[in-house]
Amino acid sequence: MNYMKQSYDFENLNPWLTFPFMHQHEExxxxxxxxxxxxxxxxxxxxxxxxxxxxxxxxxxxxxCIKADDDTELICxxxxxxxxxxxxxxxxxxxxxxxxxxDWENLPPWYEGNEKIVEINKKIRAQREEGKS
Numbered sequence: 001m002n003y004m005k006q007s008y009d010f011e012n013l014n015p016w017l018t019f020p021f022m023h024q025h026e027e028x029x030x031x032x033x034x035x036x037x038x039x040x041x042x043x044x045x046x047x048x049x050x051x052x053x054x055x056x057x058x059x060x061x062x063x064x065c066i067k068a069d070d071d072t073e074l075i076c077x078x079x080x081x082x083x084x085x086x087x088x089x090x091x092x093x094x095x096x097x098x099x100x101x102x103d104w105e106n107l108p109p110w111y112e113g114n115e116k117i118v119e120i121n122k123k124i125r126a127q128r129e130e131g132k133s
Contacts, residue, residue, distance in 0.1 A: 018067035026099035039074035
């Protein structure tokens with residue numbers, strides 16, 4: 001990670017919980033450190049198993065999503081890093097790193113063909129776009 005500003009987050013996903021869309025970043029690199037549990041990460045068409053102690057680095061342009069296994073939670077520390085200047089990009093941002101790019105059209109493979117998730121994504125997208133205006 002050749003960046004200066006860093007942000008840390010903890011993600012605690014209950015069994016089989018995931019995000020309903022893929023995402024990537026303009027500049028933020030991310031490192032996922034698995035603290036507890038098991039899961040999978042989908043990055044650019046590749047499925048990676050996640051176990052305690054694993055450390056996975058994802059480049060900004062990598063389209064990604066994580067999911068807890070069906071029978072266990074997944075707890076990860078996510079470390080993001082961006083260039084020292086220019087962040088947050090928007091004065092109204094509630095977070096340091098605000099360059100996320102949701103991919104509303106391409107679902108994680110475990111949700112492909114799930115119309116309920118397509119509708120959830122439409123609602124989330126509309127809420128986010130409404131908040132920008």
